[in-house]
Amino acid sequence: MTSELDLDALLAHPGSGGVRVVAGSSAAPWTRVDVEESVADLSRSVASALAILTTSWPPASWQQDALIRRARDLGYRAIALPGADALRAGGRYLAERLGVVLLETDDPIRLAKACWELLEGRDALTLGYVRHVAQSIEYHATGLADLLRHLSASVGHGIALVDAERVILQAGGTLPRAVHDAIDFGPWLDTVSVEEGAASSVLVDSPSRAGLRLAFFGDGLNAAQLGALAVAAEVAMPAVAARILIDEVADVNDAAGASGLLRDFVEQRDGRDAELEQRMFDRGWRTTGFHVAFRIIGRTRVDTFQLLRFVTRELAALPGRFHVATSGRGITGWASFTSPPPPGVVEDLVASLRVVHASTRRAFNVATGVGALHSGSPGLVASIDGATDAARIAATRSSAGWFVRIDTLGLEQLLLSWTENDTFIPAAASLLGPLLDGPPDLLDTLTAYLDHESGIAATAEAMGLHRNTVSTRIARSQEILGLDLSDAEVRLAVHLACRAVRRAPDRTTTRRHRSTS
Amino acid sequence: MVRTLERHELTTLGRGYGVLGSGGGGTTTMWQLILAESPLWPLTVFGVEDLPDETPCVAVAFGGSTLLLGERIPGDAPFAPLVDAAERWTGVRARAVCALEGAGLNGLSPFSLADELAVVDADLMGRALPRLDQLTLFVDRVPGTVTICSTGADGVVVIDTARAADVEKLARSAIVQAGGMSAVLVAGFTVGDLREHAVTGGLDRAMRLGRAFEHDGAAPSLPELADALAARLLGVGRVMTVETTPDDPFASTIEIRADDGALLRVIARSETLAFMRDGQVESVTPEIIVTVDSLSRSVLQVDGFTIGRHVAILALPAPEWWTQTPERLATVSPAAYGLSGLDGPCGSDGLPGMGGTP
Numbered sequence: 001m002t003s004e005l006d007l008d009a010l011l012a013h014p015g016s017g018g019v020r021v022v023a024g025s026s027a028a029p030w031t032r033v034d035v036e037e038s039v040a041d042l043s044r045s046v047a048s049a050l051a052i053l054t055t056s057w058p059p060a061s062w063q064q065d066a067l068i069r070r071a072r073d074l075g076y077r078a079i080a081l082p083g084a085d086a087l088r089a090g091g092r093y094l095a096e097r098l099g100v101v102l103l104e105t106d107d108p109i110r111l112a113k114a115c116w117e118l119l120e121g122r123d124a125l126t127l128g129y130v131r132h133v134a135q136s137i138e139y140h141a142t143g144l145a146d147l148l149r150h151l152s153a154s155v156g157h158g159i160a161l162v163d164a165e166r167v168i169l170q171a172g173g174t175l176p177r178a179v180h181d182a183i184d185f186g187p188w189l190d191t192v193s194v195e196e197g198a199a200s201s202v203l204v205d206s207p208s209r210a211g212l213r214l215a216f217f218g219d220g221l222n223a224a225q226l227g228a229l230a231v232a233a234e235v236a237m238p239a240v241a242a243r244i245l246i247d248e249v250a251d252v253n254d255a256a257g258a259s260g261l262l263r264d265f266v267e268q269r270d271g272r273d274a275e276l277e278q279r280m281f282d283r284g285w286r287t288t289g290f291h292v293a294f295r296i297i298g299r300t301r302v303d304t305f306q307l308l309r310f311v312t313r314e315l316a317a318l319p320g321r322f323h324v325a326t327s328g329r330g331i332t333g334w335a336s337f338t339s340p341p342p343p344g345v346v347e348d349l350v351a352s353l354r355v356v357h358a359s360t361r362r363a364f365n366v367a368t369g370v371g372a373l374h375s376g377s378p379g380l381v382a383s384i385d386g387a388t389d390a391a392r393i394a395a396t397r398s399s400a401g402w403f404v405r406i407d408t409l410g411l412e413q414l415l416l417s418w419t420e421n422d423t424f425i426p427a428a429a430s431l432l433g434p435l436l437d438g439p440p441d442l443l444d445t446l447t448a449y450l451d452h453e454s455g456i457a458a459t460a461e462a463m464g465l466h467r468n469t470v471s472t473r474i475a476r477s478q479e480i481l482g483l484d485l486s487d488a489e490v491r492l493a494v495h496l497a498c499r500a501v502r503r504a505p506d507r508t509t510t511r512r513h514r515s516t517s
Numbered sequence: 518m519v520r521t522l523e524r525h526e527l528t529t530l531g532r533g534y535g536v537l538g539s540g541g542g543g544t545t546t547m548w549q550l551i552l553a554e555s556p557l558w559p560l561t562v563f564g565v566e567d568l569p570d571e572t573p574c575v576a577v578a579f580g581g582s583t584l585l586l587g588e589r590i591p592g593d594a595p596f597a598p599l600v601d602a603a604e605r606w607t608g609v610r611a612r613a614v615c616a617l618e619g620a621g622l623n624g625l626s627p628f629s630l631a632d633e634l635a636v637v638d639a640d641l642m643g644r645a646l647p648r649l650d651q652l653t654l655f656v657d658r659v660p661g662t663v664t665i666c667s668t669g670a671d672g673v674v675v676i677d678t679a680r681a682a683d684v685e686k687l688a689r690s691a692i693v694q695a696g697g698m699s700a701v702l703v704a705g706f707t708v709g710d711l712r713e714h715a716v717t718g719g720l721d722r723a724m725r726l727g728r729a730f731e732h733d734g735a736a737p738s739l740p741e742l743a744d745a746l747a748a749r750l751l752g753v754g755r756v757m758t759v760e761t762t763p764d765d766p767f768a769s770t771i772e773i774r775a776d777d778g779a780l781l782r783v784i785a786r787s788e789t790l791a792f793m794r795d796g797q798v799e800s801v802t803p804e805i806i807v808t809v810d811s812l813s814r815s816v817l818q819v820d821g822f823t824i825g826r827h828v829a830i831l832a833l834p835a836p837e838w839w840t841q842t843p844e845r846l847a848t849v850s851p852a853a854y855g856l857s858g859l860d861g862p863c864g865s866d867g868l869p870g871m872g873g874t875p
Contacts, residue, residue, distance in 0.1 A: 059763035061770045062782045062793055063858055069796025088760070090772045094780045094796055 004029035008220025014156020017110030022084040023092035024101035033115040045075035056083035064091040129232035157218040191226040200230035258325035290337040293371040293383035295391040297330030367394035367402040428497035445473040447498040522560040533723030534624030539805040540819040541788035542621015542645035543583025570709025578617035581698035603704035616640035619719035643716030643836030655681035662705040666691035748831040803835035803849040
């Protein structure tokens, strides 16, 4: 027989009858296992062997010594028997001295079966694992994590769903980093064994998530166990892949529902709707309290669902309570507080959101806006509006790291942000073109006139001119521009254009100032 | 061979009997004090061949707790009423006396009758043994023996039976009746019987063993002491624990961590019965396992194993009488003490058990 059994593998075997080391440590693997009632039944073993005795320790310490010595003299390097409590300190010392490993087992017959599986009955070992996998699939799992917990508990080893970067989910233990790094993500099946542990993994054949592997892992697993666990992983994999798909469909449905609800809520504004409130309540969205909303939008086309999933995972690591839903070409979310948060808390929140934004940007081309702190249902809407505006601004602000907080923007800046973009300025220049070619007093007067609610007297006073001069200049301007300022739309457009054009020369200064605010 | 024992040799003889006690048999101090006052010195000791075979003989000893002898000092002639009772029962007056147990304090018991009877260098055990059914006369089923015990208040009980186990049981009752210790006498045999059915030359051996401890100048090293005693030095180390055996409250196991790192065990009841090194039996009764304090060289009783004491353990050959036939051996092997596993399979790969006995 060429197969070998080592202590680590035996300890790692889930069905070993509660075996544990009482004294000694294993140097060499065992090549044979003998099961007898007592030490007197053992015969000389030519190989380094493990003796499993079904009778517990004799009561007297000298008898225990004699048992250890006799087994060792017969060629046994390890003895397993029930009831280690009866073993005295002298016996442990002697075992260490003689190089014998003493094991305690609650159930020597199960231990013997485990040894047999590891030494000879490898198919039985594999079948045992596969049967356990089948049993765990039979039970209802509420999600992927639950399924993995079932699998781990049933098979008796840790299980992890990993990609090349990280562990996505795991149950029944923690996959050591070194083992994870050792996993080869290429082949269909892979078994690794390093100092820190061992794992058998299989590619997860999932249409939506490429590059995943399902791994059973544990400490001290030998080649036989890894081989058997690889088969178990193969059998478990389709169930896991199916679960990923099911969870994904459920997630998409859920996200769509949340998105619709958020839209309804924002559109409703101040109106009260009992049905809507109930739906929000069902989803765990509280409108009472204090809210800080944020919005993350794609600067280019992004998969909002993937974005939602990513951000949700990032937010999960943060303290506090967040709600997030997809909305338009991005996602909208908010943090809620039951009592007014002190400024420090809000600052911390914004700082955390900035970190989330930074990590999100590694995967998605996004811009983030953060709204102001408001309370109650209307406050939430207001904060979301603010976040939406801020996000829109952020989308053009590389200098701000594509992250803008509404609180740091004055109304003026907001206005400017509307007018100061690349399409508006040329349009404004073209609208006011005839005036720009002429003397500057016409443009100045027109701007002041519009600033003073189209009041001739007020404009004249502000500019230190006679009223007739003002009305003449306005009339000339209208004439040059060919526009009717009595039309509200025209008036607004001209007003904005005036602002934009007048601001345009010192635009760079303004922007630099803003980026440091 | 007739020999003369001088008063100054009493201490040597007492120490020798202490060695033969194998950790039991009691200390000889009290007898040494009593005998030192005797007016009979020097004492004459006869070999079995020096007296006519038909000489009626008795064997004497104290039975029960040897510790009690320190509290209840025996009278001038503790065995006299028993000798008289034996005469009444057997019809002959004893003319010689030997030790019932040629070890411990009982090795010196016959000398208390030296004024009246000839002391013979023979005894019925050759070492210390705990039970009366382990007498050589009983093992060989010598017919006509009677056992007489004092029962306290000047009373005696005569046990006349061919069944040794009854002697042990009835004598034990008498000892209890007498308050835990009583004088015991076996009669109904002759000096001729001793040639075949007793251990002879025990006094000689005790003298030799006792002398081995005497030295001028520096004390001999432990290996030298072992040589002088014709003993094997089994181990030297420090007492770690003393445990009572769970299924036998009278058996104790002493764990000794040897100076060379080995795990030594001494298994004892009222005597030291076995010695193991690293789980392997190296010596068992009837070998005489002697423990000495490795510093003071005093011979220890079983209760002298105190935790932390540094001791040396030696094995002296068993009296040859016990190893001559399997029946004799069975009476004094560990199994006779209820200790199973110590005299199990002998040979190359098993427990050596009796294999270690010369």
